[in-house]
Amino acid sequence: MKIAILLKQVPVKDATLELSGDNTWIDEDDVQFEINDSDHYGLAEALNIAKANDGEVTVVTMGPDRVKDSIKQALAKGAHKAIHIDDEEMSSTDPLTRAKVIAEAIKDENFDLILSGLQSDDFGYGQTGVLIAEILGMPHATLVVETEILEGKIKVKRELEGGWFQNAELPLPALLSIQSGLTDIPYATIKGIMMAKKKPVAEVDADDLGVDLDTGAFKLQKIYTPVKSKETVVLDGDADSIVSQLIDKLKNEAKVL
């Protein structure tokens, strides 16, 4: 069984972020990067399915040269090989464009199953996976919390809102986005780290894929740093008066009542 895990590299959680000069992204010069948190769960599920079904896991990552560190980590955690889509010259943050590039790069791999995490910690669109499925003509399911491989199909349990779940069966090949927390995330072993150096990593240049990078569907105009503001107001008066003032402020200023 051929399984792909779409893995993204994002800035580390506690990174100090500065905006880039044109305010369309961050200045990456002094920023460290790591595997997107929810993608760990996708990788874990891919490894579990592969183990149970004599499968092979391929890490698929798009990004500049720095993403190779994350690829190595995923290989050290048990993935068998990787595809690195080098997009050094491509600045698009449009999920549709990115999905088109990834789909083009992997379409001939004939994966039986493609997994992704829930969403990325940087943009948080949660769209790339399902767009790839649409482009490749695959069924897809999001927020998956349970999987079971059946003959030629996969049974999944999806987590809905309000404590509801949905059970569904999808014919293979299919694409799933995995809900965080589904399984224990994998850790590298020393043996895995040493073996990772010998595992194959295929290099694909995004520019060579012939994908139209200007979909026109999405344009990021500007990003902002949230403005920090703190104002302490001391309410005077007797208890009844303070309660009245407080309720008024919660209703009309904070608008939480």
Add this chain to the structure above:
Amino acid sequence: MASEYVSLQNIKFLLHDVHRVEDLMQYPLYADYDGDSIDMIIDTLKELADEYLFPYLEECDRFEVQYENGKVKVHPQILKVMQMMGENGWIGAPYPVEVGGMQLPHMVAILNEYIFAAANNNLNGYPSLTMGAAGLIISFGNEELIETYLEKMLTGKWQGTMALTEPQAGSSLSDITTIAVPTYAGHYQIKGTKTFISAGDYEGIENVVHLTLAKIEGAPAGAKGISLFVVPKSRVGADGKLQPNGVATAGIFHKLGQRGYVTTQLALGDDDNCHGYLVGEPHHGLAYMFQMMNASRISVGSHGAGIASAAYHASLEFARERTQGRRWNDRDLTLPQTEIVNHPDIRRMLFMQKAIAEGGLSLVLQCTRYEDLHAVSDGEEKEKYYLLLELLTPLVKTFPADAGIQSVSHGLQVLGGSGFCEDYPLEQYYRDIRIMSIYEGTTGMQSLDLLGRKVQLNKGLAFKLFLGEMQQTMAEAADMPELQKYAGQLKSEVEKLVGVTKHLGKIAATGDIELFLADATPYQQMFSLVAIAWQWLKQGITANKVLQAQEKQGDDLKFYQSKLHTLKFFYVYELPKTEALAAAITSGENLTVLKDDDLLI
């Protein structure tokens, strides 16, 4: 709860830039590793510590080990840590590939100890002791012992311990009375009592393998009669199944700190049915055990540095958030209060914490570098690294422990009243680190070892080699205008240390050994300050090179600036303490030596 406990940037700076772990890769033993794989190992250790250890720090303390009806109940996370460490190959990491290890350089393996101790020093001892005990079986055990015990220990299924101390014999191991009687079946019948045995027993673990010191019946008196035995809690029967082996847990100790790390008293052979299996040759047990003890001493140093690091991060985090008063030159009371990290006295305590924690870790890596170079070299080079490691082992065990206690105490003080309360981790760190000056040889014993044995080792060659190592560093620093002053200061301190050593040597020559050794601890303290000053100068050289290149910005730039600043702090506030120590040692007053009248009343 603080959010951080170690700095990966500091670890990688020390490992790669100051102590050049990459030098080891030229040797076949470590040729499979490279800088990237080592960084991945360090990152993975931090991830594991974040997941398996750090979240349970407080719980391990509050969920104190319990002893009921001969059973020891511990926090369930211990079994998970043992399983994780075993299944993922971390317990056997430094050992040869042929026995199931990964030949991981000691410089890297010790960072496992450091990071895990910083994350939760109630949990890291279990796999650490198992690693050490397994190492004795690998080095000195026969094929049968290796076949029976090694795989189970390296995979974390069986716990390993070191069983040395007895109620009447702590530091003085030559007085142990545990007896081993040979049998025709080949094993020995063991009888005796062992006390203060860490990780000696707990529910849920399949077996506990005690590497035990005992005297074979009729053995010579003293240390020359000590042999080493494997004494399992459960022995493997003829049917391959485990059966009781006459090892009873008589009780556990309720301690000031490390309350999640069980310390047991063991009764061996009360039923006259406790089998022990000889390791190596009879009567060589203490020499064998020193392999584990020396490794454990470096480990303890790494644990002390680790807890000091965790305390520093917790204190710094508090000091950056807690507001109180205003800066002395800014007395406008209508202004908001300032964060306490802006007050000089708080900064003094925080810099002291940093200087000790990071200086201590640097010495730990220096020692493990010698350990690795000893493993890959031959002839005179091998002897050189052996001697340097022998000389510095008492220091690397003691400084991060003793100074670490002061460091954590300063950290607690930064928090004021909050530091004294359970709401913050400082009070636990303060209790937990206290044992580091006691186990694996007390500070007093380490100091006696330093002055009584190590300084004189090979007719003083170890000491001369150490002076040579420092000379190299001082020469390099002297060529840097920014560091010349500190190179000069260290040169004076080295001369002072040599002078005090000669003074003590003259006393030794009179044959009055008690007087000679009376001030071994102040001597060790002085020696330690010089050794840590050397480590800070090494860090300063590396940081200064980076700063001179002017390629760093932002937080990276601050990291290197902070290194230079902390070097200066250590040389201004800590290193001059040698003056008082030297004065006491050379005073000629001899106030601690018992004379005719004992004036301790």
